Amino acid sequence: MKRMFAMLLTFTLSLGLLAGCGGKQTAAEEEPASGETTGTEAALSGSVVTLGSTSMEKVMGILAEQFMLDNSGVTVSVEGGGSGAGVEAAGNGTADLGLASRGLKDEEKASGLEETVLALDGIAVIVNAENPVKDLTVEQIASIFTGETANWSGVGGSDLEIACYGREAGSGTRDGFESITDTKDACVLSQELTSTGAVIEAVRSNPQAIGYASLSAVEGQEGITALTVGGVACTEATVLDGSYAIQRPFVLVTKEGQALTAPAQAFYDFATSAAANDLIKAAGAVPVAE
Numbered sequence: 001m002k003r004m005f006a007m008l009l010t011f012t013l014s015l016g017l018l019a020g021c022g023g024k025q026t027a028a029e030e031e032p033a034s035g036e037t038t039g040t041e042a043a044l045s046g047s048v049v050t051l052g053s054t055s056m057e058k059v060m061g062i063l064a065e066q067f068m069l070d071n072s073g074v075t076v077s078v079e080g081g082g083s084g085a086g087v088e089a090a091g092n093g094t095a096d097l098g099l100a101s102r103g104l105k106d107e108e109k110a111s112g113l114e115e116t117v118l119a120l121d122g123i124a125v126i127v128n129a130e131n132p133v134k135d136l137t138v139e140q141i142a143s144i145f146t147g148e149t150a151n152w153s154g155v156g157g158s159d160l161e162i163a164c165y166g167r168e169a170g171s172g173t174r175d176g177f178e179s180i181t182d183t184k185d186a187c188v189l190s191q192e193l194t195s196t197g198a199v200i201e202a203v204r205s206n207p208q209a210i211g212y213a214s215l216s217a218v219e220g221q222e223g224i225t226a227l228t229v230g231g232v233a234c235t236e237a238t239v240l241d242g243s244y245a246i247q248r249p250f251v252l253v254t255k256e257g258q259a260l261t262a263p264a265q266a267f268y269d270f271a272t273s274a275a276a277n278d279l280i281k282a283a284g285a286v287p288v289a290e
Contacts, residue, residue: 045073046263052079052086052099053172054195055214056250059119059283060099063271066279070270074263080195083172087113090253096264098253101172101214102179112256116272119250119285122215122239123177124226126200128207133157135228138245142181144210147188152208163190165202165211176248177212200224212246215239216284240286250285 050060057078064076081089083100087108090098104115125141127133133155136144143149145164153159166189167174173196178184190209193199196217203209204223215234218226226234229245238244252268254260260268270276277287 043073044071044263044266046075046261048074048076048097048261048264048267049089049095050076050078050097050099051081051089051095052253053083053101053250054080055101055121055173055217056099056118058216059250059280059285060271062279062283063276064267066276067267067270071263071266074267076267082168082170083175084170086172087253090255093255093258096260097268100251100253102175102248103251104253114254114256115251116254116268117249117288118252118271119280119287120239120247121250121285122234122236122244123173123180123212123246123248124215124218124234125210125212125229125246126203126218126224126226127210128203129223129225130207131157131225133227134225135231137230138181141229141246142183145181145183145187145189160208163206163209165189165191165193165199165209167196167199167212168192168194172248173212173214177246180246180248214284219284236281236284236286 050064057080060078064078067076068074079095083102086095086098086100087104088098089095091111091113100115101121104113109115125136131152133152136155140149140155144155144162145166149155150162151159152162164187166177166187169192178187191202193202196213199211199213200217200221203211204221215236218224228234232238232244234244234246239247252271259265272289274289277289280287
């Protein structure tokens with residue numbers, strides 16, 4: 001009898017030990033190894049609003065398209081309105097990222113805004129393809145846009161009155177052009193136009209015209225000629241090495257101390273990384289990330 005009781009006790013204890021071993025997780029089962037995921041993490045989702053410089057639309061459009069392909073749960077919108085609108089939108093929070101085709105002004109930085117240079121862009125000075133003038137100095141360009149030189153014959157061209165086309169007040173392209181040529185608030189324009197495309201079309205349709213537009217916008221355009229400035233053509237290489245005089249930055253504007261949303265931060269990180277360089281080049285701008 002005692003022997004039978006001992007055997008039953010041993011069997012019961014063995015079952016208890018087996019049950020205990022089967023119900024306990026190992027450390028590896030409780031927590032994934034470093035760098036591994038459980039497979040239950042939510043995919044990146046939400047929307048990102050970028051707004052501002054129309055000159056940046058091509059660059060931002062190609063970056064947004066690739067980012068959305070890589071992150072199907074995120075929508076990135078690229079809206080125009082000009083650099084001034086982009087700076088304002090970044091400041092008041094109506095856009096995740098403001099777009100400005102100029103550096104921030106001192107008063108804008110003082111208000112708590114920060115800039116990140118995404119790329120560089122040359123501002124091409126363009127004339128109608130029929131114009132025999134092919135090269136101008138910065139000083140000659142300034143003289144033309146201020147009205148001091150009113151006839152093409154004054155710079156080696158035909159005896160024709162010059163028609164100057166430029167962008168509207170608040171445009172980053174205008175601000176960049178006037179700052180570089182030292183013609184701020186002094187330009188005498190035949191017409192102010194509200195987009196880069198409109199300037200190109202106006203010059204294409206008028207043999208007497210001169211205007212300015214982003215390098216990325218004029219490449220491949222027919223009916224216009226991008227002048228060399230001081231003998232230097234407006235190309236990606238000359239913009240990057242600084243030899244082309246009329247150039248400006250493409251800037252992402254954010255609010256100091258204000259965290260971006262997860263999708264906005266991910267898009268910002270992608271756009272400013274070397275992984276985006278080929279896309280920025282394809283859009284005609286010059287990347288700066290290394």
